[in-house]
Amino acid sequence: MTSLDRPHLFIGGQWVPPAGNETIPVEDPATETIIANVPAGTAEDVDRAVAAAQQAFDGWAGRTMAERGAVLDRLHTALAAKAGDIARTVGLELGTPLKIAKAVQAGLPLTVLRGYADLAVRPEPEQTIGNSLVVHEPVGVVGAITPWNYPLHQVVAKVAAAMAAGCTVVLKPSELTPLVAYLLFDAADEAGVPGGVLNLVTGTGPVVGAAIAGHPGVDMVSFTGSTATGRAIAHAAADRIAKVALELGGKSANVILEDADLIKAVKVGVGNAFLNSGQTCTAWTRMLVHRSRYDEAVDLAAKTAAGYTVGDPFDEATRLGPLVSQNQQDRVRGFVERAAASLVAGGPDAPLPGTGHFVAPTVFADVDPQSELAQEEIFGPVLSIIPFADDDEAVTIANNSRYGLAGGVWGSDERALAVARRMRTGAVDVNGGAFNPLAPFGGFKQSGVGRELGEYGLAEFRQVKAIQR
Structure with missing residues (x-):
């Protein structure tokens, strides 16, 4: 007892x-x-x-x-x-x-x-x-x-x-x-x-x-x-x-158009993906970035992820706690180890505390939209970055999922709203719109x-x- x-x-x-x-x-x-x-x-x-x-x-x-x-x-x-x-x-x-x-x-x-x-x-x-x-x-x-x-x-x-x-x-x-x-x-x-x-x-x-x-x-x-x-x-x-x-479940897309406030879009996007150690059904785990801003976004996402301190939940400096169980840790590590993409932050060899079910904040670039990394709900601190050429391709990639729970769009207001309307998902935040606990919450598709x-x-x-x- x-x-x-x-x-x-x-x-x-x-x-x-x-x-x-x-x-x-x-x-x-x-x-x-x-x-x-x-x-x-x-x-x-x-x-x-x-x-x-x-x-x-x-x-x-x-x-x-x-x-x-x-x-x-x-x-x-x-x-x-x-x-x-x-x-x-x-x-x-x-x-x-x-x-x-x-x-x-x-x-x-x-x-x-x-x-x-x-x-x-x-x-x-x-x-x-x-x-x-x-x-x-x-x-x-x-x-x-x-x-x-x-x-x-x-x-x-x-x-x-x-x-x-x-x-x-x-x-x-x-x-x-x-x-x-x-x-x-x-x-x-x-x-x-x-x-x-x-x-x-x-x-x-x-x-x-x-x-x-x-x-x-x-x-x-x-x-x-x-x-x-x-x-x-x-x-x-x-x-x-x-x-x-x-x-x-969810596999939400965060669409960053070329006229977005890139620094805010990436930093908020990384924070959303890593909230609760990535154990969030609405997490924006796919970051879609216009090709003209792509390299800059990848570099910024990697630097942002590197700033997440992993450790004791009761230490005020900690930004990323453990996963809930050994099974969950093993599952997430499996996705990371099988990933066929460019690792730009974290990964299986990143240093971690000696005990606890921790996974390092991890970012992959050049992720294939059809790959396991882009299609499966990982439920850990793992972010996939994917380039797109125009708004139509962004919407196509965002909707290329059996899930449809949440998402984000960043760009000029009217254009971002137009993209948000085309996304087959139950909720979309435009330019960092705050979560509203009085608004309906739920998903499309699976x-x-x-x-x-x-x-x-x-x-x-x-x-x-x-x-x-």
Whole structure:
């Protein structure tokens, strides 16, 4: 036992022991030491959680939006008091540098939760079409399955929207980073969230995740993670005609036109690609640069990458922490070692700390748009730079992907906006436009189905009913 161990599940408004005795160790990826253990939940635990969510559904769905908003407001207050603990916990279990953990891993979910608390106090949406009254009702019990890279944000994006819509939730956080989810449930307990509205079952994907995805009492599955796992979840839900929302992989392009502010475009682009050690589904991992500025951009990207200090997440000088696990480190190193392109920064032989799952910030130039490096989601600090001749070729290369989640364009405003409109992707930032947590988030093609955040995220957890009169 360690001081961070969490031996219980949260079901029906109570901290309860799991059905089995098996546990899952949680590793600090910077030191490769075990820092905690959590329950390895079972299908029986999922059954109990779903039953609690079903029992709570009618009462929660029957509350007004304003009443649900008041609960979310209390939850926000309780969770905001834990912001420092959130940042430290994510720093320990994921390795996010503390400065970034405070701003993104703690700050972003609090912003999202605040947004849904505010949205929930608006009147229930209704519309009259001829003799029909069109109303929006909660979809039911939601099974939420979340990833390890933004372990609280991805939870809150689902849980807060589902609660605001009137749904009840059974959550399975990633087994790699489950500890921060416990802080949310501590806050839910303190805030007096009604029993059964939120339920937590930790465990593995093949056991707990599969049990949630295939459970007949789960009306909707909301999943964020790999495209391969999303495909399996969609199949499981399809067998019982359950609704799914999937936020999956990405291979986003950052298009730098010849009239762009090159220094800003490259520096911001490198920072975007390396955020969270590259473990970000929206990362601009393909930098597309006009040939007239290409050599200059490659040199600037290499120098920028060299300035990223790799090391202890709790050292203020660190800009790049470890990858989440040995498996992830091995996978990313495999891509780097197989790459058939010009290595201009980092690489497999770059110096690294003696322990921890680190990969050096790596930049490749002259990358073939059809190559593995340009097509596969690497999920590590690896940037590919690709030249293009004109706007049409830039769009063709950007859209040459089975993914379509995010992207960037830099250049004169009207021209950059025209290119952004042609990119087949769910979000595009023009000239460094800031991420908007109230705007819809989601992807085209194999990047997913449905949207999260703001009013569009709320709509995912509702059904539409027509009442004729």
